[in-house]
Amino acid sequence: MSRLPNPLISGFNPDPSCIVVDGTYYLITSSFEYLPGIPIYRSTDFVTWEHIGNVVTREEQAGIAATPAGAGVWAPTIRHHDGLFHVIVCVAASPRGCVVFTARDPAGPWSEGVTIDGVSGIDPDLAWDESGTAYITYSDLELDGTVVVAHRGILQARADLVTGTLLETPRRLWSGTGLVAPEGPHLYRRDGHWYLLIAEGGTGWAHSVSIARGPGIEGPFEGAPGNPILRPSGTGAPVGCAGHADLVRGPDGQDLLVLLATRKAGSHSPLGRETYVTAVEWVDGWPQPAPVELDPRPEPLEEYFDFADDSALNDPGWLAVGRTPAEIASLGEWPGCLTVRATSGGLGAFRPDFIGRRQRHVASVFETRVDACDGRGGLGLRSDDDFTVALAAERAPSGAGTLVTARASLPTISQSWSVQVAGDEVLLRLETDHPLPGGPPWTGAGDRIRLIVVDEAGAETRLAELDGRFWAVETAAPFTGRVAGVFAEEGVVRFAHFRYHGEGGS
Structure with a gap:
């Protein structure tokens, strides 16, 4: 064979x-x-x-x-x-x-x-x-x-x-x-x-x-x-x-x-x-x-969706929870953008205003450019309603710049980290990576989830790095897997693009 x-x-x-x-x-x-x-x-x-x-x-x-x-x-x-x-x-x-x-x-x-x-x-x-x-x-x-x-x-x-x-x-x-x-x-x-x-x-x-x-x-x-x-x-x-x-x-x-x-x-x-x-x-x-062996594909995977393209949501890999992506997100409502309107209360809601794609590599990057001047939302990762990770952007309280909050949510527990950056548009990035080398697997370490914001000048701020075992099949949703994408939790949020990179061999 x-x-x-x-x-x-x-x-x-x-x-x-x-x-x-x-x-x-x-x-x-x-x-x-x-x-x-x-x-x-x-x-x-x-x-x-x-x-x-x-x-x-x-x-x-x-x-x-x-x-x-x-x-x-x-x-x-x-x-x-x-x-x-x-x-x-x-x-x-x-x-x-x-x-x-x-x-x-x-x-x-x-x-x-x-x-x-x-x-x-x-x-x-x-x-x-x-x-x-x-x-x-x-x-x-x-x-x-x-x-x-x-x-x-x-x-x-x-x-x-x-x-x-x-x-x-x-x-x-x-x-x-x-x-x-x-x-x-x-x-x-x-x-x-x-x-x-x-x-x-x-x-x-x-x-x-x-x-x-x-x-x-x-x-x-x-x-x-x-x-x-x-x-x-x-x-x-x-x-x-x-x-x-x-x-x-x-x-x-x-x-x-x-x-x-x-x-x-x-x-x-x-x-x-x-x-x-x-x-x-x-x-x-x-x-x-024969025994089932692990042999990941060696080639990397790159996906890029430009929301100025009217066909950007035609790919069959887009997912939403209990509704179709077309019921949540729209193209053309704002020139060159994907628009998501908040109706249900955020990423952890029963039916979140969220569309995403499957995470398919241990080492991966999800990225989007967001304008949240008229609302609050951004980039999120969902295992289920109770196990989520989010980067939420909104207009800064001063009216100048954007406030970005990273959130890690588990049942009854949520922790957040915030930073204010320049500009009305920011780049949000969610990276996943292999566990830190050197420790035996039974020590309990999971993969790493990094939450990053990049301002209009290109300056990068890492808000948090999380232990991914809390968003894994053994701890969170036992039947499904991670889905990451864009969401709105208040008002109207607009997105310019969405990118996924999966590292070969992972």
Whole structure:
């Protein structure tokens, strides 16, 4: 197998599902409370991936306007059948429930979606038997918001995808080796057998992948003798929490597992759950995945969005919380600027006036030029409502110059640092970097977050340097990852550009 980068798709991209259609690969991931939802990545060589669109481009498709952080779009599955692309997902804490979206072109547009009545769990899979009958296989997890009430294992039922009805009472299937939280099921037909692949052990350090096989799509299924086939990697490994996998045939004919995993920078994992890949060998009719290795892409990544360009928000990587970016930010309202109006109370609000992009490298730079003469806002980083970092600019009390305040916010705790600089426009910069060298990872050090302002004369002031472990997956949002971007918390705030730099090899 040719060498593949790991992570395959970096940053907040958990729960991958992947298919190949006519030599082209399509991969989707979870998006939780963010919109647009369910990003779609495309590749022809399994190395270079292009973000071509999102399945959920309107709030009505997912119904997440009132869902809390950590709920929303969980663990979708993408499949192709009879010339039509299908994405099935259970939307946690939403009235939409289990939804099937369809499209002729995976870049979109996608349908409004059909809710499947009777599927109340999570992580649904979609498969068709030899006669073309659709089967939904899912994890019977009962939730109260994001709190687990009960877990009843893996269930399956035949379904009518047009009317949204189950054709039978769900049956219970093989549900793993006895580890907690059997979930993420996927079904495959291979060499006369049906294989049932699941995750178990929870999404933390005990995350595992197990598999069973049977004579038909309904089983009965018998577990592999070596389960779990992908075992917990331990807290000291550079790649951990590996699980929730999907199986696909790679470009050179070898099977691959795409899966979620986390990587450490010091003692914590700042980028959240990302998409990884590992090769699979088949021995005596059972898959044996290779260990998941860390091998970041060596090339740097540069993105620059000039807000004088009317197409600056067309890139599918822009995100907002519970609303679309277009509902929060506008181009052209002020010449050459992106305008954000404050309506909800700042970066830590339930639905902040904030649009951002995924942090995809441990060493990164986010940068924007802001004019906050008519309001207060700037550059922020969000893990969830309670874990945020912000650089907020506003007109100085004297009326001359700009007051910039750096804030680090955790539940019940917030610390700030302020400086007054010359000029009505300032450059705000948020840098992230590797932990300081020399200390062992168990000392608790995380990556570093630096908050910087540059005045109109080019003078740079570093307001704060933070320990990033407090905005990492182990401490803050357990399901998602960091998203950084621009926000308004009072009045009207205008932005001239937005830049992201990701350091190669990180």
